Amino acid sequence: MDVVDQWTGRHATALQFALRMSHDELAARLGIAKRTVAAWHEKADTVLRNELQQALDTLFEQAPQAAKIRFARRLQEADASAIEAAKDSAVRLTAAISVVLKGDNVLLVCRRDSEPSGITWQFPAGVVKPGARPEMIAVRETLAETGVHCKVREELGDRIHPLSKVRCKYFLCDYLAGGAENRDTEENASVLWSPTTDVTNFIPPENIFPPILQYLKGSS
Structure with missing residues (x-):
């Protein structure tokens, strides 16, 4: 790594590590307070002011090659840790999915914009908060999204969704009342009842939780 386009707290602390400097030493070298260096460790995404950008450019350019190698490795390790943390966060997030049946039809919603994961059509879902x-x-999110009242018949199981990487818990639900309508127009473009035989026209079969797919095939 020969150039840092923009120094942040993460880059500055990586350089500090690479040069084996204490907070006091780095602060003295840059002409700043020790608490400023300490703050970079707590706020890694902080973009440093222009004069510090230039000072760190100079410090990096003057660093021996071995220190530059340590600097690059430190950033790679930090990036890897951030990716793992993001994965862990996604896994900890749980969504409750309702598969609502009304005769030979199942309730579906269509997201207004395709999500980064590639999900567009899906079953009604809601994030499960702690407790x-x-x-x-x-049940609640189905009503909020579609205006449909339902009740849970049974839990079908859970998994880590192959696209969103969110932990999903699936519930087979029976229709009680209400006409399907789009009540969340910011998030959803459409709501409809699909014949169970046509679900794979909306959601690729490889993205459907296998117990759901088996159940829908058996009910058709």
């Missing part, structure tokens, strides 16, 4: 009961979230 909440997933089955209640499934």
Whole structure:
């Protein structure tokens, strides 16, 4: 790594590590307070002011090659840790998914914009906050998104979704009342009842939780 386009707290602390400097030593070298260096460790995304950008450019350019190698490795390790943290965060997030049946039809919603994961059509879903009961979230979010009242018949299982990487808990639900309508126009473009035989026209079969797919095939 020969150039740093923009120094942040993460880059500055990586250089500090590479040069084996204490907070006091780096602060003295840059002409800043020790607490400023300490703050970079706590706020890694902080973009440093222009005069510090230039000072760190000079410090990096003057660093021996071995220090530059340590600097690059440190950044790679930090990036890898950030990616793992993001994965762990996604895994900890749980969504309750409701598969609502009305005769030979199943309720589907269409996201207004295709999500980064590639999901567009899906079953109604809601995020389960700590302490909440997933089955209640499934029922409540179905009503909030579609205007359909339902009740949980059984839990079909759970998995880490192959696209979103979110932990999903799936519930088979029976229709009670209400006409399907798009009540969340900011998030959804459409709501409809699809014949169970046509679900794979909306959602690729490889993205459907296998127990759901098996159930829908058996009910058709």
